[in-house]
Amino acid sequence: MIFPIVYNWVIIILRTCFTAIALSYLPVWLTLDYLSDLMYTTDMIITLHTGYLDQGILIKDLTRLRTRYLHSKHFLRDLASLLPTDFLYFAFGIETPLVRINRLLRMPRLNEVLDRMETRTSYPNTFRISKLMLYIFVLIHWNACLYFALSNYIGFGSDRWVYPNITNPEFASMRRQYFYCFWFSAQIFTTVGDTPLPDREEEYLFMIADLLIAVLVFASIVGNVGNVITSLRDRDNVFFPNHELVKGYLRSRHISKELRQRIDNWYQHLHINKKIMRENEILQQLPVHMRTEIAVSVHLPTLSKVTIFQSCEKSLLEELVLKLTPQVFSPGEYVCRKGDVGHEMYIIKEGKLAVVADDGVTEFAVLSEGNFFGEISILNIKGNKSGNRRTANIRSIGYSDLFSLSKEDLTDVLSEFPAAKRHLEEKGRQILTKMGMLEESGEAAKGEAEKVETKIQRLEGNLEILQTKLARLMVELESSNRKMQARVEQLELEVAALEVQKRERNVKGRENKWKAEEKKEQGTFKLNAFGCFI
Known part of the structure; x- marks a missing residue:
């Protein structure tokens, strides 16, 4: 799918803006157009028969595959990209390939292709750089085509910013037209070289948009290249020991120059011959059975x-x-x-x-x-x-x-x-x-028998020591039990004596109370009698 998708993204805009190129090679473009349409159709048929995973189980049933694909957004997008918009040629003319703009809807399929290739290639970093260069080329190509179309709209050679007058034989050839526009667009995006200052509002707007895009492109390039370099450095750090740390340690400990040279040569040998010393760390994320298969094969x-x-x-x-x-x-x-x-x-x-x-x-x-x-x-x-x-x-x-x-x-x-x-x-x-x-x-049996006899004697001696210790502990335990029992009996007697004393105090208290009440009653009686007597 890389060929038809990239073809449509590059050629449709090229033929729309560079009409001379579109008309000069019209039979070639029409052949490639319908060849890409055929590949689009073939891709839909293959997708219709491509299995998918349902909870880890590969589904191959054609009925389920057809139902899943026909009810998905991918089918609608694929169908829209194949609509026969070529019939609009009869209304707008054969020189308007922009009627095939719907073919660009297959771009997600290209992203899927590139992602799968990146996971399967043995050189993922090189592939990432190549994919980035492809995107940059398409972006500069589109900008070059739009620049040429804008120059045509303003007028070729009307000022220093637009494309020179095509009546000039030096700038009349189709190859010169495309290369000049591509070079001018690359200059704007990379901000390398002096580009002519715009004079018209349209030119200013075009330059502003390009400069904003250039900022994003530059950030994307720096970020992707930085990620690739970081990935390479991380890979080296995993594959090989960190030489810089060892060198710093050797310098701080003032190791002899001869020994340091030997260690440097050892590291150099590892890097030159790609000797991997940390296989277990590299394969640690794989399941055990996969690590086993790799180790078995190696x-x-x-x-x-x-x-x-x-x-x-x-x-x-x-x-x-x-x-x-x-x-x-x-x-x-x-x-x-x-x-x-x-x-x-x-x-x-x-x-x-x-x-x-x-x-x-x-x-x-x-x-x-x-x-x-x-x-x-x-x-x-x-x-x-x-x-x-x-x-x-x-x-x-x-x-x-x-x-x-x-x-x-x-x-x-x-x-x-x-x-x-x-x-x-x-x-x-x-x-x-x-x-x-x-x-x-x-001799071996005799030596073994002697070793066994020695072990038995040692075990017997240890057993006697343990028995003596056990007897001593039993005696101490019995003595402790007697002392504890005597102490408990004494505490019981003390508790009983305290209860008797408490009981006696309660009885005496009640007697005193009764006597006090009796005296009080007798005093009251005498007073009343005396009063009555008075």
């Missing part, structure tokens, strides 16, 4: 080369590939040293590593792409004479890309696959036996 062939993981079930390998961590080693850097405790195994993706002696000069072997080492150290195999320690010095010859798998990650995964754990341990014992690094079974 890392599973590499993991399958490891001897102990061959013949393992696929689900185990899918869990392990999510645990692989990319690492890059610089030239001369030691990956591991003899005697170090092994916490991870390594798989060589790119580069070469040398197995060197303790002097760091003598090389015993060279490991290249597809080789691996350290796989036995991440399996706690009983009887391993090395005690999970490194048995060799391995140094990177140049820049080497490795995948590491830690012992903790392997243990977590194997906890869910007990059969695979036994299988891997058996393979590891076979490898150690061939290397002569596995203790004899009798």
Whole structure:
């Protein structure tokens, strides 16, 4: 749909304003016109048969598709864009292509096309810039056509602002007319160069409108380009470690120049070769099953080369590939040293590593792409004479890309696959036996029995200590119970005594009250008798 929509947006206004171009190539324009109409019609038929999602389910039923499309605004707009307005040619003449202005109604379809392409392209930033340039071209093209039409209305060559007189052979050719107008329009929008000052009101209004549009266009260009640059910077910050922060830290800590140079070279190697060190952060927003599929497609062939993981079930390998961590080693850097405790195994993706002696000069072997080492150290195999320690010095010859798998990650995964754990341990014992690094079974069993006996004795001693502590606690508990019981009995006696005293005080109080009332009654009687006697 890009071709017919852009064609109509560019050619209809071109033929309307540049009549010479419209009449000179009329058979070509008519052919392209009806070819674009045919593509519009084909698009409607295809849309009528295009499924849609209803709550995540793809609907393909033709009846439902037809009903949905015919009752939508898209159908009305598509139908209006195909109305046979070409019959107006008989009324206005074949030189008035403006009768096909309804073909511009398909613009939303172009936006849909560009949005889908942007989500599917592998270079979205480049596509955004291209889409922006397309919009700018169409805008300048329309402005150039309107400028030429306005010049025709005012009069060619009537002043310095309009298009020069077309009677002049220098400005008479159609190609010169379009290029001059396009250049003049681009000058106005970009405000680059000196444009002639307008003389008429129409010219002033045209320039004012162009300058206002130029402000919006300039803001759009700056904003879109700024977004693209920001997206590129964000992508680099996610893909690669932030070099500036590390450099600032090294300067503040006064790190030696030699070490700083090595670190700068390491960063330079990452950027030049596009080494991605933060895969987990990049894919973090994807669902787990999609991350697993990506990791399987990228890392599973590499993991399958490891001897102990061959013949393992696929689900185990899918869990392990999510645990692989990319690492890059610089030239001369030691990956591991003899005697170090092994916490991870390594798989060589790119580069070469040398197995060197303790002097760091003598090389015993060279490991290249597809080789691996350290796989036995991440399996706690009983009887391993090395005690999970490194048995060799391995140094990177140049820049080497490795995948590491830690012992903790392997243990977590194997906890869910007990059969695979036994299988891997058996393979590891076979490898150690061939290397002569596995203790004899009798000695191993004897050592294991001694360890068990020691553990039993230690447990018995701990049990005796716990029993003594328990007996002491029981005695203390009984003593506390007796003291508590005596205290409770004493409190009960005190409470009973207080109740008796309270009861006695109440009885005495009532007796005193009765005596007082009796005396009062006797005094009243004597007074009355005496009074009567008087």
